[in-house]
Amino acid sequence: MILHNYDLYEDCFRVRLLASCTEQSLELVNVNAFPGAEEKSAPYLKLNPLGRLPILEDGELCLRNLSAILIYVAEQDAQKRFIPKDSAERARMMDWLGFACQDLSVATEARAVALLDAPGDVAVLRAKARQLFRILDDHLTRQSLRGEIYVAGKSPSLADIALFPAFALCRDFNLDHDEFPAARLWARQIRTLPGFITMPGIPDYH
Amino acid sequence: MTQTGSAPSQWVPVALSNMIEAGTSAGTVVNDAEIVVWRDTAGKAHAWEDRCPHRGMKMSFGFVRGDxxxxxxHGWEYDTSGTCQYVPAHPELEVPKSICISRYGTTETGGMIWAYTPLGTLEQDSPPDLPALEGVRSVYIDAPVAQVSGALEQHGSTPAGNNETNSNFTTVKLESTVVTVGLQQISEGRCALHIAVPQDTTIATREALLDWCEDLRRSVEQLEAAA
Structure with a gap:
């Protein structure tokens, strides 16, 4: 699998983190996204007319949608360890995967405005992201009351992997973790997963 | 970092005990003063000014190693007295004792970690006298603490504090359960409630309490937004 990657994009990190936690290797093609905007160059627009990263290629297959990429990589894992077998739990996982990849794109955008010169109003985006992390924190509070520390159940799933980068990186746009104690505890659990890796902005406590 | 000169000396709840695991740290704010709350690996809780004297970085972004x-x-390490003990860039250096972080008086009672504020006040008053309780959740609300207290009174809360120094909690009866609510003023327009219950409280009651917390936050914030 080839990942067209930019190290500082959290959406690319989501894919790298998943591959690492499922013991799969990715061939990384590093794209000069900032400041080069190479993903908007002619050859890249051929791969993804939307002009965005990440892009995943596997043989004839070329994927540009974040959740499609994440589901594909999670299914390539022989053990399929992050895809719940129980159908209700799998549906809950998909529900939170949608939250991570669609709703939380405001957090990705806020970070891009704060760090990478993207256009937008960081204060408005930050306020939206804060509301979403409240929803996550409320949910994780309920989960732990039921003895389930992950978003979809007792075991970590693809949704947790997809959610983690947004929460871990929100300090990059000046949203602190102070107000989200349940998410803080949950994030600590994610950090202990075998194969866990970091990226710039996510401290490695060595 | 700035502090209101007129703020009275008092014990303020800054976190639920069970939300700060051994070997971890978290940031919080009391009356605009940034505080790092951390627990050493032996289990003792600490509340300090949230600023490294070296470059002003928040200590709550850092990590706990033993005590x-x-x-x-830059990895500067401070012991439980707040004194810098180790500078990784100069491993041979005997660190001057003058490099230290200011600490708050810290205690744990009623399932909460309390800090004696403002910074630099000598501990004079005994901490709130609360029974053994278990934290359910902390809820952060965009409204003045007085407004939240008012909303709690409408729920029939009874201020349990009998003097100024331990007035930062109240109790509310939810069905037959006595719920203890620790009140933390973050800034003029923001506060946190730390919610704790007796250990034998059922899961069903705790779930109802979570609904209650979310409803309270929603209704108070809607009132505040309309004001």
Whole structure:
């Protein structure tokens, strides 16, 4: 699998983190996204007319949608360890995967405005992201009351992997973790997963 | 970092005990003063000014190693007295004792970690006298603490504090359960409630309490937004 990657994009990190936690290797093609905007160059627009990263290629297959990429990589894992077998739990996982990849794109955008010169109003985006992390924190509070520390159940799933980068990186746009104690505890659990890796902005406590 | 000169000396709840695991740290704010709350690996809780004297980095971004907390920037490590013990860039250096972080008086009672504020006040008053309780959740609300207290009174809360220094909690009866609510003023327009219940409280009651917390936050914030 080839990942067209930019190290500082959290959406690319989501894919790298998943591959690492499922013991799969990715061939990384590093794209000069900032400041080069190479993903908007002619050859890249051929791969993804939307002009965005990440892009995943596997043989004839070329994927540009974040959740499609994440589901594909999670299914390539022989053990399929992050895809719940129980159908209700799998549906809950998909529900939170949608939250991570669609709703939380405001957090990705806020970070891009704060760090990478993207256009937008960081204060408005930050306020939206804060509301979403409240929803996550409320949910994780309920989960732990039921003895389930992950978003979809007792075991970590693809949704947790997809959610983690947004929460871990929100300090990059000046949203602190102070107000989200349940998410803080949950994030600590994610950090202990075998194969866990970091990226710039996510401290490695060595 | 700035402090209101007129703020009375008092014990303020800054976190639920069970939300700060051994070997971890978190940031919080009391009356605009940034505080790092951390627990050493032996289990003792600490509340300090949230600033490394070296470059001003927040200590709450750092990490705990045994009974030391280390800054994320350059790894300067401080012992439980707040004194810097180790500078990784100069491992041979005997660190001057003058490099230290200011500490708050810290205690744990009623399932909460309390800090004696403002910074630099000598501990004079005994901490709130609360029974053994278990934290359910902390809820952060965009409204003045007085307004939240008012909303709690409408729920029939009874201020349990009998003097100024331990007035930062109240109790509310939810069905037959006595719920203890620790009140933390973050800034003029923001506060946190730390919610704790007796250990034998059922899961069903705790779930109802979570609904209650979310409803309270929603209704108070809607009132505040309309004001």
């Amino acid at each position: 030391h907390i280390a800054c994320l920037y």
